Amino acid sequence: MGAADGAGDRGAATPRGVFLALAERLHERTRIVAGAMLAVMLVDVNIAVFYRYVFRSPIYWADELAVSLMVWVSFLGAALALAAGQHYGLTGLAGRLPTVAGRIVLVAVELGFAVLLAIYVWTGFQVLGPISAQRLSALGISVIWVYAALPVGCALMMVELFAQYLGKAPNRDEIGVVAEDFT
Secondary structure, eight states, X not given: OOGGGTOTTTTSSSHHHHHHHHHHHHHHHHHHHHHHHHHHHHHHHHHHHHHHHTSSOOOTTHHHHHHHHHHHHHHHHXXXXXXXXXXXXXXXXXXXXXXXXXXXXXXXXXXXXXXXXHHHHHHHHHHHTTTTTOBOTTXXXXXXXXXXXXXXXXXXXXXXXXXXXXXXXXXXXXXXXGGGGTO
């Protein structure tokens, strides 16, 4: 990436550059955490299967841990997929429209997606208070640790979406990752 694609001021002390640098660090940490959770889930499931079928003594908390980790990996993975441009888009429809109309469709879709993510973040955090006393039966921890995956994952997706807008559209010629498919 170079200055022509909007990456030239990533290290600069402009608000845009600072945000993009922070978003990049957050993305890298998200990859590490998601990878670690996936690795723990893999080990957990394999050990649980081994104990269940070899020793005929299931580990009572293994399923709950695997499901809890799967929820987190799903939401963190959704943010990582968005960063990689792997989410579904309306490029088929937008690509068939005239350039200006196609861009308007893409902007509308991305704004709608941002609004939806903001609603999920807001309501996701609102839910955490009332359920704070509930515990996971096998692990004995608060369900907040699982339910927090929704607002955290959606907040990470908002950061990625905004970073893409700032990083990929320095002159507003391209909007988001899906615009590259036909411009």
